[in-house]
Amino acid sequence: MFNSLRKIYREWKGLQAFKQLPKEQRRLVFYSEGCGYWTYFEAVFKALLDEYALPVVYVTSAEDDPLLLAPREGLQTFYVGDGSMRTLFFSTLDVQVLLMTMPDLQSFHIKRSPHPVHYAYLHHSIVSTHMVYRQAAFDHFDSILCVGPHHVDETRAREQLAGLPPKILIEHGYGRLDAILHEGHSGPLLRTPDLPGQVLVAPTWGENGLLELHGLDAISPLIEAGLRVILRPHPRTRKLRPDVLDRIVEHYRDEPLFCLDEDGDARKSLLESDIMVSDWSGAALEFSLGLERPTLFVDVARKILNPAYESLDREPLEARIREQIGVIISPQELAGLGGKAAELIKNARQWQVDICTARDRWIFNSGKSGSVAAAHLFSLLD
Known part of the structure; x- marks a missing residue:
């Protein structure tokens, strides 16, 4: 009181x-x-x-x-x-x-x-x-x-x-994209064979969010593939579904390949990750267009706050741009997420030209x- x-x-x-x-x-x-x-x-x-x-x-x-x-x-x-x-x-x-x-x-x-x-x-x-x-x-x-x-x-x-x-x-x-570009870290990371690739898992929030729907199933395949995972949940997930996060953190409490990052800016996690795994989060566009690295999109149901959005007769950018900046997989393919992520990290440089072209097309x-x-x-x- x-x-x-x-x-x-x-x-x-x-x-x-x-x-x-x-x-x-x-x-x-x-x-x-x-x-x-x-x-x-x-x-x-x-x-x-x-x-x-x-x-x-x-x-x-x-x-x-x-x-x-x-x-x-x-x-x-x-x-x-x-x-x-x-x-x-x-x-x-x-x-x-x-x-x-x-x-x-x-x-x-x-x-x-x-x-x-x-x-x-x-x-x-x-x-x-x-x-x-x-x-x-x-x-x-x-x-x-x-x-x-x-x-x-x-x-x-x-x-x-x-x-x-x-x-x-x-x-x-x-401005946030400009800040990433000004730091000069754009482009795929160069990793030695003894260092595991790093995946930033940064989905949106809501009942159809990747974590809310699939929780550990969205993290485990990446760990099992030997990849380092940084989980950056949306603040609304922490507020509305803390049980989802607590279950994941408890499961990987002693796992050196797992880290939870709830820093509001999370710049370090962004810069040091090879790829992002996301769903409909705008963070994926910041990551790929700023760092020129691909995103792996898990195709959960769309996040829709405006049921009448189709009346505008325009496909949202977050749907149009996905295949220009990354790869889409269905939720039914989550068991193979680790292999897909490892392959995307290996071929990340092949995406750089397409991502830069998308940035020139869609960002003033x-x-x-x-x-x-x-x-x-x-x-x-x-």
């Missing part, structure tokens, strides 16, 4: 401190829904500071957000939690521009402010807008920073279908998306 009251008081203090900022100091605000989201804002923030000397206000719902303790130069940080203070933050917001990665504005309890705020949406996944998001997820934003041409096409089609006014659509790109402004976003946001300010 005491801890709960203390948390609410801290959120209230954060909201009051934000409101006390002079309006000229809170023209542009980033809202982050959790610790793992800074990676999507970072390139935009850096470009705003480097190219426009424009400071940013950062409001977070994560109590343990590292930026609260050690904010970057040019960044003022505030904590409002994810409860009533966050709702109040949104309902009373009086700033010129708010940049956020959280969809479904206006659909539930997070509403647009009565003040004339420009709401800009920053995509935190490469996947399409109409299957794994709710139907109206992006309807109430004023501008959208699009990852690639699929986002532009889908958003315009949705506007026409629903009779919505046209938004400002920016051919932006994807690779390597320089931050500058594009910064120019748009700066243009919106008085």
Whole structure:
């Protein structure tokens, strides 16, 4: 009880401190829904500071957000939690521009402010807008920073279908992909014969997720093939189905080839893995398009949050791109997953050209998306 009251008081203090900022100091605000989201804002923030000397206000719902303790130069940080203070933050917001990665504005309890705020949406996944998001997820934003041409096409089609006014659509790109490219680790890894290949298992969450449906059966064949396995579950799996993860971790408690990675960023696991095993997770697109290494897709049922997605008459990118960046196997073939993974690691270099071609086709402004976003946001300010 005491801890709960203390948390609410801290959120209230954060909201009051934000409101006390002079309006000229809170023209542009980033809202982050959790610790793992800074990676999507970072390139935009850096470009705003480097190219426009424009400071940013950062409001977070994560109590343990590292930026609260050690904010970057040019960044003022505030904590409002994810409860009533966050709702109040949104309902009373009086700033010129708010940049956020959280969809479904206006659909539930997070509403647009009565003040004339420009709401800009920053995509935190490469996947399409109409299957794994709710139907109206992006309807109430004023501008959208699009990852690639699929986002532009889908958003315009949705506007026409629903009779919505046209938004400002920016051919932006994807900051997290740029960060991976800038680190210079793209391309298949060179392994000596005595080192086992490493597989990053990173599926999505939900009742049709690979772990939720198949659990140990998705891990065991890889271990049995002598491959090192890094399991990176979606945070929602940990929250909604901890029993699935606990069963796997307990089973492999003394297995040196197995490791659980629940770091929100998980950059090390990403860079050091030869291939990824996934399902419908957007993480697979980041992995393959950023590191130019293939993904092995287990073809579980599609993750669908919008049952009416087919009304847009567009195949989602996460379905279209699979065979351009990897191999698809059915769940009935899981017993042979280890052999398939070993073969894909052995032939990984053969995929590099096709993956680079897919990246050029589907991603705007690779390597320089931050500058594009910064120019748009700066243009919106008085």
